[in-house]
Every structure is written in structure tokens, then in C-alpha cells.
Amino acid sequence: xxxxxxxxxxxxxxxxxxxxxxxxxxxxxxxxxxxxxxxxxxxxxxxxxxxxxxxxxxxxxxxxxxxxxxx
Numbered sequence: 001x002x003x004x005x006x007x008x009x010x011x012x013x014x015x016x017x018x019x020x021x022x023x024x025x026x027x028x029x030x031x032x033x034x035x036x037x038x039x040x041x042x043x044x045x046x047x048x049x050x051x052x053x054x055x056x057x058x059x060x061x062x063x064x065x066x067x068x069x070x071x
Contacts, residue, residue, distance in 0.1 A: 037045070
């Protein structure tokens with residue numbers, strides 16, 4: 001019978017909490033320019049922006065109606 005031996009040491013992972021870790025150099029976006037977008041991505045972002053504006057306007061309208069109906 002052949003005896004198998006594992007001569008490798010078990011791997012150890014050291015976990016460091018971000019609060020105790022050394023600060024790292026942050027990257028800046030200077031000089032990157034505009035990001036190239038496909039037509040479908042650009043359209044989706046425009047639709048999303050329109051949706052967010054519409055929902056914000058509806059919220060403002062709802063708040064105005066609530067405040068005016070109480071007085």
C-alpha cells in the first residue's frame with residue numbers, strides 16, 4: 001500500500017479590517033475624457049434620466065397637493 005504524504009503547508013489567509021488597513025492612493029479621473037457609449041446604452045441612460053425626472057416631479061406634485069389640502 002502506497003502512503004500518500006502532503007508536504008505542502010496549508011494556505012493561510014489573513015483578513016485585515018479596512019479600518020485598520022493602511023490608506024491607499026486614490027485614483028483620479030483627470031484626463032480620462034468622455035466614455036464611449038453605444039446607441040443602446042445612450043438611449044437607456046436617457047430613458048432612465050427621464051424616468052427619474054418624471055418620478056421627482058410626481059413626488060413634488062404629491063407633496064404640494066398634501067400640503068394644500070391640509071390647510
